[in-house]
Amino acid sequence: MDARRPGELAPTKNVTKVERKSDREIVVTRSFDAPARLVFEAWSNPELFVRWWVPKSMGMTLRSCEMDVRTGGRYRLGFGDGMDFFGRYLEVTPPSRIVWTNEEGGENGSVTTVTLTETDGKTLVVVSELYPSKEALDADGGGAADALHETFGQLDELLAELASNT
Amino acid sequence: MDTAFSALSDPTRRGVLEQLGREEASITDLADRFRMTLTGMRKHVGVLERAGLIVTEKVGRVRTCRIGPRRLEEAAAWIERYQQLWDARFGELDQVIEELKRKEKSDGRKKTG
Numbered sequence: 160m161d162a163r164r165p166g167e168l169a170p171t172k173n174v175t176k177v178e179r180k181s182d183r184e185i186v187v188t189r190s191f192d193a194p195a196r197l198v199f200e201a202w203s204n205p206e207l208f209v210r211w212w213v214p215k216s217m218g219m220t221l222r223s224c225e226m227d228v229r230t231g232g233r234y235r236l237g238f239g240d241g242m243d244f245f246g247r248y249l250e251v252t253p254p255s256r257i258v259w260t261n262e263e264g265g266e267n268g269s270v271t272t273v274t275l276t277e278t279d280g281k282t283l284v285v286v287s288e289l290y291p292s293k294e295a296l297d298a299d300g301g302g303a304a305d306a307l308h309e310t311f312g313q314l315d316e317l318l319a320e321l322a323s324n325t
Numbered sequence: 326m327d328t329a330f331s332a333l334s335d336p337t338r339r340g341v342l343e344q345l346g347r348e349e350a351s352i353t354d355l356a357d358r359f360r361m362t363l364t365g366m367r368k369h370v371g372v373l374e375r376a377g378l379i380v381t382e383k384v385g386r387v388r389t390c391r392i393g394p395r396r397l398e399e400a401a402a403w404i405e406r407y408q409q410l411w412d413a414r415f416g417e418l419d420q421v422i423e424e425l426k427r428k429e430k431s432d433g434r435k436k437t438g
Binding site for chain 1 (some may be wrong): 330349404405408409410411413414415416417418419420421423425426429
C-alpha cells in the first residue's frame with residue numbers, strides 16, 4: 160500500500176476504487192488530502208468544476224457549463240453536437256452531500272450521490288450511481304458490468320472448488 | 326471482488342485462460358505448454374468449463390478448448406475504463422484542490438465562493 164519511492168516529490172497517490180455494489184449501483188471511492196469544504200468548493204463552483212470533470216483522456220471537450228448548485232437547481236453540460244448532459248440537484252448540503260439526477264438518459268437515467276466525509280483534514284469522497292433497474296445500468300455501462308458481476312460469482316464457485324480439491 | 330481475482334492468481338489456471346484468449350487449444354497442447362500430465366490438465370479444464378469460463382468440444386479424438394461465454398476480459402475492461410475515467414478526473418481535481426489550498430493559505434483563510 161504505502162509504496163512511496165524515496166525522493167518522490169508528488170503527494171501520496173490516493174487510490175480510486177470502483178465497486179459494483181448491486182445490480183443497480185456502482186460506487187466510486189477516493190480520498191483527498193484536503194478538508195471537505197475545499198472538495199465541495201471544487202465540486203460546486205462551475206469555474207472550478209469544468210477544470211477537472213472532463214479529463215483529457217475522456218476525449219471530449221466541454222463547450223458550456225451551467226450549474227445552479229442548490230437543492231432543486233438545474234445543471235447542463237454541453238459537449239457540442241447537441242450532446243448535453245443535464246439534470247437536477249435533488250439535494251445540496253454543503254460541505255457534505257450533493258445528489259443529482261442524470262436526465263439525458265430519459266427514464267433510465269441514474270441518480271448520482273456524492274458524499275464527502277472529513278477526517279483529520281482529509282476527505283473521503285464516495286460517489287454512488289444508482290440506476291432505476293439492472294437493465295438501465297447494463298445499457299449505460301454495457302452488459303459487461305453484469306457479466307463481471309456474474310463472473311465473480313462464477314469465480315467464487317471455482318475457487319471454492321479449487322480449495323476443496325487441494 | 327479482490328478476493329476472487331487474487332485467488333485466480335493461481336498461475337496455471339490464469340495461464341490457461343490467457344492462452345485460450347489468444348487461440349483455442351487441445352488439452353494435450355495445454356498439458357504440454359504448462360508441463361502437466363494430461364490428467365492434471367483435464368482436471369483444471371473441467372473446473373474452468375464447469376464455471377463457464379471455457380467451453381470444450383470433442384472432434385474425433387481431440388478435445389478442443391476455447392474461452393467460454395463468460396466474457397471475463399470484456400467485463401473487466403469496462404469496469405477498468407470506468408475506473409480510469411474517475412481516476413483521471415480525480416487526478417485533475419487534486420490539482421484544483423491543491424490550488425485552493427495554496428490560495429487559502431496565502432489569503433489567510435479568506436472565505437472563497
